[in-house]
Amino acid sequence: MPRPITGTGTGTRRSRGPLRRVATAVATAATVALGLLPGGTALATTGAKGGASATPVVTRAALAPSLVAGRGASLGMAEQEAENAATNGTVIGPDRTAYTLPAEASGRKAVRLTPGQYVEFTLPSTANAITVRYSIPDAPHGGGITAPLDVTVNGANRSTMTLTSQYAWLYNQYPFSNDPGAGLLHPDWWITECSCVPAATTPAPAVPTPFRPNHFYDEQRLLLGRTYHAGDKVRLTVPAGSRAASTVIDLLDSELVGAPHIDVVAANVLAFGADPSGRRDSADAFDKAIAFAKRARLKVYIPAGTYQVNRHIIVDQVTIEGAGSWYTVIKGHQVDLRSPAPDGSVHTGVGFYGKDASAGGSSDVHLSGFAIEGDVRERIDTDQVNGIGGAMSDSTIDGLYIHHTKVGMWFDGPMTNLKITDNVITDQIADGINFHTGVTRSVVSNNFLRNTGDDALAMWSEKTGNARNTFDHNTVQTPVLANGIALYGGTDNTVSNNLVADPIREGSGIQVGSRFGAEAFTGHLWITGNTTVRAGTYEMNWNIGLGAIWFYALEKDIDADIQVVGDTFLDNTYNAVMLVADFPVKDLYSITNVHFKDIRVDGTGTSVVSARAAGSASFENVDARHVGAVGVNNCGSFNFTPAGSEFSLIDLGGNDGGGTTGAWLAPWELPNTITCDDRPPVVTPPAPSPW
Structure with missing residues (x-):
């Protein structure tokens, strides 16, 4: 029988054809065993307590930076894995088995905290901002919960982050469900766990629920309010009474964020009625600022603040600058459309879009220095709810933070000469x-x-x-x-x-x-x-x-x-x-x-x-x-x-x-000796080291 692929593609408007077996023999894979903590958390192998060393361990992709020197992006973030920090919690992992919390963690390890427990990071360099990657349980029937996480530096200056699992925890087969109790979405698809096609099996096997939980993690950013230095200690503590039975901390990124960018010779969106408190929708004000800036040959400037925008902002021949992605946040709700759009969308949401290629596309668009915070919690491939979209030629996108949209940036050409640099894109549905x-x-x-x-x-x-x-x-x-x-x-x-x-x-x-x-x-x-x-x-x-x-x-x-x-x-x-x-x-x-x-x-x-x-x-x-x-x-x-x-x-x-x-x-x-072994035993190699 055909084995359907369950998501090895790109995301928007794509037909997912069947992925069929390579060899004629069908082997039974081991069932993925998931332990369930209260609230539905998938628990994998539990390791020892974290170390108590105050010496900061800075990594890149959970490895010594020297092993990956010259590769990847350089954006000024210092990565510290929770399993290398001081903690009275429990290290989980390593584990590379899909549908487990350690497998989705950076380096395949993380630290699980219960109320009252902490993980403490020693800053390796000057910083005034942190990003915490975490996972908390789903609600019993899906939809997510919120839970507090206390942040202190050197035992003082306490802040409380409100963590959420509303954008995490998907289940089932592609394109996934938010319901942990849902039955199979595709009963005619191959199910590895039982080596069967349920629709062709008599009796049909009982598939446990929640089935294939995944997408466990989210992240949150926090400005610390002042600048701290190497050796200062950032402690993350789950307070007593937290709604989350457990809080998993994967890592902490720390960085030194510069002062807000200010442009006084620009079309400031505040002059056109934009609301930096986020209480009122600012989409129309943005449109007016863009129209004025194009006539006056000015840039558009969005000062520090949170701006509610619940639809696409169409951009063409315009420069839009924020105060910096930590200061200027464009945040929107996902909105139901009264009827499907011609492209099949049933929702809209915050996003900056070039004109469609069929309308000639956009050109000379320059976007920089702001964050886009979406509200996408389910995967609907026909939806255009991406952070950036459309067609943009001779354009630049620089220094954005894009979070909780479907696709960070999705471009449909023809288009040419687009430069995308220095952006951070995280926690996307696709x-x-x-x-x-x-x-x-x-x-x-x-x-x-x-x-x-x-x-x-x-x-x-x-x-x-x-x-x-x-x-x-x-x-x-x-x-x-x-x-x-x-x-x-x-x-x-x-x-x-x-x-x-x-x-x-x-x-x-x-x-x-x-x-x-x-x-x-x-x-x-x-x-x-x-x-x-x-x-x-x-x-x-x-x-x-x-x-x-x-x-x-x-x-x-x-x-x-x-x-x-x-x-x-x-x-x-x-x-x-x-x-x-x-x-x-x-x-x-x-x-x-x-x-x-x-x-x-x-x-x-x-x-x-x-x-x-x-x-x-x-x-x-x-x-x-x-x-x-x-x-x-x-x-x-x-x-x-x-x-x-x-x-x-x-x-x-x-x-x-x-x-x-x-x-x-x-x-x-050589050249073509048959050495075919479909599934040889797997030998865990030692950790990478200098060559």
């Missing part, structure tokens, strides 16, 4: 940033994305190819579903110097996929200088582990010139590299012309390369260590011909290192 179709000569650089509900960064050439775009020096953490970075077709695109950590399920660090109706890959694709950490998830529909980088030929051959050069794959849960075709099309499509050079692989649970398609790839100076299984798992297209596998490995020299079975690329494996 993607972080998606170049959907016809986006050219555009750059996404130095952005930080965490806890997206689908691909964090994507180029999806569904109708018209994306071409000559670059994703460079971005950091992606904990995408709950799908991939850190995904490329679906396109021409002459580049993915460089990014850091991708902790993908959770049905995706991995980087994917190159011929799927979702995408145009073919043509020209070249350069994937250079990236680092993935703890990537390679367990694909529950296939019952196999994925690679940290994976190539997937589902609808077309992949045969563009693909250069994977200078990348590092750290602490891979399964394989570092996977090349795969879906089983029903295994004899139709192949993967060729892929070249790996100057690669480092530090730790694999299974193999370095897993080939499950026809085709070939070349390898040069690929060094590996701590390899858990045979270096190459070569199944080809599963025809097992007397001449060997249909997939060939080309050894261009300098491929060194290996693991428990010897050299990872041994002469006896």
